[in-house]
Amino acid sequence: MNLKHCALAIALATTATPFAALAESSVASGSGDATARVDFRITIPRILLLQVGGAGSGSPIELISFTADANDLQNLGTPVAADAGSGDLGNGTVSARVLGNNGQVSLSATTTGALTNPTGDTISYAEITTASSSANLPAPALADNTTTSVPVPVTAGKITDANAEWTYTYDNTAMAAPGQYGGVNINNGRVIYTASMP
Secondary structure (H helix, E strand, C coil): CCHHHHHHHHHHHHHHCCCCCCCCCCCCCCCCCCCCCCCCCCCCCCCEEEEECCCCCCCCCCCCCCCCCHHHHHCCCCCEECCCCCCCCECCEEEEEEEECCCCEEEEEECCCCEECCCCCEECHHHEEEEECCCCCCCCCCCCCCEEEEEECCCECCEEEEEEEEEEEECCCCCCCCCCCCCCCCCCCCCEEEEECC
16 A cells, blocks of 8 residues: 555544544654643542441341340349340340431431330330440430431541441339330331431
8 A cells, every 4th residue: 555545544534433532642842741631530429328237238127125034123223135136246236337428417216106015005215225335426315206316426528437336225214014015116116217418
């Protein structure tokens, strides 16, 4: 192929793709500098994660169960620990995490009323204490038929990333009628935790 044919082939190839993206380039001769520029863009979505119990979307809703015995009832005011199998970490302890990237996170706990048994007796949610292993992720106090909230401290800038272990205890401060109170989404046994972020 001679130079004339080669030039024609290049011209045809160039006109066949007039909208093809071309990288920036420059040529310098002698002692000049050659420069080229690249622009970058990163898109980050707004994210808010709340975990109470086992991690992952397939994890079950945790059941925290307390079994008081006759000795406990004779010693009111002595807290009762949760049953060994309660919570993803056992003994009434759950993993808790809040992750957000748009400023201050508020964490709330909502109940629909006191725990009840099938005969209508009640135990107040005020009898259940939640202790957190970290001041960076406090647990909202539980109360009957209301929502309580706590702020979760911002880690840095707009980012909140806090982990803790929450341990539930039955305070056992008042005598209650016999029966099973609460349960798996029955007898007001469910607490709904909610994380909110601007």
